[in-house]
Amino acid sequence: LAKTTQPISMDSYEGQEVNITCSHNNIATNDYITWYQQFPSQGPRFIIQGYKTKVTNEVASLFIPADRKSSTLSLPRVSLSDTAVYYCLVGAYGNKLVFGAGTILRVKS
Amino acid sequence: DARVTQTPRHKVTEMGQEVTMRCQPILGHNTVFWYRQTMMQGLELLAYFRNRAPLDDSGMPKDRFSAEMPDATLATLKIQPSEPRDSAVYFCASGQSGSQETQYFGPGTRLLVL
Secondary structure, eight states: OOOOBOOSEEEEETTOOEEEEEEOTTOOTTEEEEEEEEOTTSOOEEEEEESSEEEEOSSOEEEEOTTOSEEEEEESSOOGGGOEEEEEEEEETTSOOOOOOOEEEEEEO | OOOOEEEOSEEEEOTTOOEEEEEEOOTTOOEEEEEEEETTTEEEEEEEEETTEEEEOTTSOTTTEEEEEEETTEEEEEESSOOGGGOEEEEEEEEOTTTTTOOEEOOOEEEEEO
16 A cells, blocks of 8 residues: 655634645556545545546546646635545545544635 | 534533544545544644545544444444543544545534543
């Protein structure tokens, strides 16, 4: 299983763009990169997934460089409701995913 | 809006008692995961099933924990006997293999063993 490293916490202000970077140096060829969001007292929720280059959906963008050894989750114009824990996971389809400690994002007004 | 449901949402029990947690995956999903979350350990994968067959339960203490899928609409996680260190939030998640492998999590069962 590819090990991931993320910052423990980040602070931001409303309206700013937030970028959370995840390192996964030993990512395998078949591995995808997936990000989940977890609010207090709730289960994690899927945000975005990608294999390479850039993926964008209505919530976030995911940037993956050519070597795929890292990825960056970008949240545009965050609001207070984006305060949550963000998890980066790496794994291949059909294999189990391992949640790390995640990044605690605190958005302030 | 299809969701994973879990029962009970909260459970307080005494050490030594049996605890059964239930999960109803999203209809049509063929993969079910059980996680445990604590402040100290974070989210730990206990076991997961595909097409009702256990694929991996290496994260589960075998002497007291058991997980089953009696049918496609029900997954159970049992602890017998329960211990105070089992106090945690237990999440069930379901997914459909081959479809981004996205996991949809339930609301969790908050277990307190006294």
